[in-house]
Amino acid sequence: MIDGLGTASYDAQSLPADDNVNPYAFSIALAGEWFVSKGAMIAYYGNVDFAGVSQYASRASWVAARFSSPMYADEWVVASGQGKVVVADRGHDVNSYDLEDGNLTIKQANLLGFAPTLELKQSIVPGFVTLIGTGKFLASSNGPVIFVEPPFRADPEALLGWSDCPSPSQHYDHHWMAQSFMAGVQGMLGRESGEERQYDFTGAGTILLQSSEKLVVDAALLRTVESHTNLLDAQSAGALGQRLIARSQQGGR
Amino acid sequence: MAQLVAQKRVLLADLTGDSIRAMSGSMVAYQGQVEFKSAGMGGGGGFRAAIRQRVAGESISLMECTGHGRVHLAYQAQDVTVIGVQNDTVTVESEHVLAVTRDLQLDVQFAGLRGMTTGQGLATTKVSGSGQLAIVSDGPLIGLDVAPGQPVVVDPDAYVAGLGQLQMSLVSGVTWRSLVGEGGGEPFSLRFEGHGRVYIQPAER
Numbered sequence: 001m002i003d004g005l006g007t008a009s010y011d012a013q014s015l016p017a018d019d020n021v022n023p024y025a026f027s028i029a030l031a032g033e034w035f036v037s038k039g040a041m042i043a044y045y046g047n048v049d050f051a052g053v054s055q056y057a058s059r060a061s062w063v064a065a066r067f068s069s070p071m072y073a074d075e076w077v078v079a080s081g082q083g084k085v086v087v088a089d090r091g092h093d094v095n096s097y098d099l100e101d102g103n104l105t106i107k108q109a110n111l112l113g114f115a116p117t118l119e120l121k122q123s124i125v126p127g128f129v130t131l132i133g134t135g136k137f138l139a140s141s142n143g144p145v146i147f148v149e150p151p152f153r154a155d156p157e158a159l160l161g162w163s164d165c166p167s168p169s170q171h172y173d174h175h176w177m178a179q180s181f182m183a184g185v186q187g188m189l190g191r192e193s194g195e196e197r198q199y200d201f202t203g204a205g206t207i208l209l210q211s212s213e214k215l216v217v218d219a220a221l222l223r224t225v226e227s228h229t230n231l232l233d234a235q236s237a238g239a240l241g242q243r244l245i246a247r248s249q250q251g252g253r
Numbered sequence: 254m255a256q257l258v259a260q261k262r263v264l265l266a267d268l269t270g271d272s273i274r275a276m277s278g279s280m281v282a283y284q285g286q287v288e289f290k291s292a293g294m295g296g297g298g299g300f301r302a303a304i305r306q307r308v309a310g311e312s313i314s315l316m317e318c319t320g321h322g323r324v325h326l327a328y329q330a331q332d333v334t335v336i337g338v339q340n341d342t343v344t345v346e347s348e349h350v351l352a353v354t355r356d357l358q359l360d361v362q363f364a365g366l367r368g369m370t371t372g373q374g375l376a377t378t379k380v381s382g383s384g385q386l387a388i389v390s391d392g393p394l395i396g397l398d399v400a401p402g403q404p405v406v407v408d409p410d411a412y413v414a415g416l417g418q419l420q421m422s423l424v425s426g427v428t429w430r431s432l433v434g435e436g437g438g439e440p441f442s443l444r445f446e447g448h449g450r451v452y453i454q455p456a457e458r
Contacts, residue, residue: 009396009450012403024392024455042411043397043453045404088411091392091456 012045015084018096018136025088026096026138028113033060033080035067035120036087036113046083053078062116069122069129071227072108072220079113087112089140096138099163104137105130106161106208108220112138124167125199126228127221143211150201158209165205171198255354257385259333264326264351264387272319274359275326275352285322291315315350315359326352331389342381345388345414354384388414391456404446410457417449 008022015021017029028034030048041050054070056078057063063078079085088094089112097104099118108129114120117135122128131137139145141160150165162168201207229237256267266273268287280289291314318324327333328351336343338357353359360379380386388394390413397405399419406424415421424442445451 008393009398011398011400012405015397021395022393022455025395039408039457041408042455042457043395043405043407043451045397045406048406086395086453088392088455088457091454094455 012084015045015086017084020094020096021086023093024091025086026094026112028079028085028087028138030079030081030083030085033078033116034085034113035116036077036079036085037089037111038075038077040087040089040112041079042086042088044079044083044085046081048079048081048083048085050077050079052076056080066116066118067120069120071122071223072120072129075108075220087138092140092142093144094138094140095145096136098136099131099134101134102163103130103132104161104163105167106137106139107159110139110141110160110210112140114138122224126224128161141208141210146209146211148207148209150203150205150207152201152207153198154201154207154209156199158212159199160208160210162201162207163205165201165203165207168199168201171200255385257335257352257354257387259335259387262327262330262332264333264335266318266324266326266352268318268320268322268324270321271355272317273324273352273354274315274317275324276328276350277314277316279326279328279351280316280318280324281327282325283318283322285320287318287320287322287324289316289318291317326387328389331391332393334388334390334394336386336388337384338380338386339383341416342379343386343414343416344419345378345380345386346412347378349388349390349413350378350380351387351389353380353386357382357384357386390452390454392454394452394454397451397453399445399447399449399451401446401448404444405451406442406444407451407453408457409443411453411455412443412451413454414452415445415449418447419449419451420446422446 010021015027017027019027021027025042028036030044030046035053036050053063053067053073053076057067067073067076089110094112105123105125105128108127111129111131114131114137115135117133118137119132121130121132123130139160145160153171154168229240232240255269255271255273257273258265258267263281266275268285277291333351347361350359358381360381361377394413397407399405399417422444424444
């Protein structure tokens with residue numbers, strides 16, 4: 001006999017349908033397909049198949065239209081079938097959001113899943129993706145999500161996403177120019193305090209923040225930034241490479 | 254008789270002249286007269302168990318707490334759950350065992366391939382007998398019932414414990430396609446069939 005496990009327990013029927021199991025886990029009632037971030041699934045009941053996005057797209061052509069981001073294709077899987085799928089992200093808070101004929105841009109590493117009625121596109125801001133349409137999506141946050149309205153300046157690391165407002169511009173504290181010449185040189189070498197760069201939001205909309213600045217490793221971010229370097233000519237690309245080498249030799253920040 | 258009480262992320266162990274075994278280094282505070290000594294790598298399972306644990310690569314290391322008083326135990330601010338066991342068996346991932354009362358036996362079970370895929374050794378701990386067992390989890394535990402015809406599949410990295418008559422098998426999501434590029438992201442999963450309950454944590458180790 002075993003007792004004392006007062007902790008919540010579920011079976012395939014009693015697991016919540018499209019709702020949180022607890023603040024750190026969410027149960028998707030799957031009937032058809034969902035896009036799920038790789039590794040987010042922690043358990044499932046029923047007949048569920050997980051296939052890579054492009055692998056699934058070869059069977060169902062609509063997938064490519066919904067997931068127009070080859071950059072992230074190998075970070076995502078399509079869960080298909082019937083059942084309940086429980087997703088979580090390293091014990092972080094998991095929240096579901098309903099988007100109604102709208103658009104929302106979110107940090108890719110925090111997006112755990114979205115219904116196939118939504119369309120995913122890569123944002124111009126590196127590391128972020130935009131969801132367009134109507135449907136449900138799941139995102140994790142390090143601590144509860146804070147909603148704020150523009151005008152607002154956010155720390156890039158704490159920024160989770162934004163909706164309905166124009167993409168942010170980068171803001172630098174105005175005294176950067178007043179700083180000494182040496183500080184300017186250090187800035188060119190990639191040495192920054194880390195807080196003088198912020199994202200500046202204007203217009204109408206909502207900005208989502210998480211209450212911690214803990215960085216999540218996003219493998220695709222490197223590829224995104226790398227693809228942006230295509231804007232550079234060969235000589236500037238070489239100069240950038242030298243600066244990056246100098247930064248890594250300084251121990252990196 | 255020692256009493257274990259979970260207080261969110263801290264385990265309170267009240268000792269009345271007897272002893273409990275707890276994860277080495279998990280004591281954060283104590284009141285009264287309590288002695289701590291290493292229970293050795295065997296975890297009290299005897300020399301044979303010690304040998305098997307060595308072979309299995311188990312990292313479980315326990316200390317014995319003896320005396321009168323209250324010991325506060327915690328591990329990395331993880332949630333604590335206390336389970337009462339009466340002539341039964343619970344299977345727990347070894348690194349989740351925070352403390353056991355004296356009359357529970359710990360034994361190591363080989364898990365074969367499953368251990369290999371999760372990289373945490375080749376074994377889990379089987380806790381049997383009568384007494385109390387405290388386990389830690391990264392976030393609150395979620396219990397998932399398993400009944401005939403209703404198997405559950407869980408991520409090996411989220412699996413914490415199992416009770417009842419469960420058969421575990423390894424499900425491979427790997428197709429030939431994933432060998433050349435992208436996979437399903439869940440290359441190995443654990444399928445539980447039979448009758449019982451599986452506990453998972455909302456985090457992956």
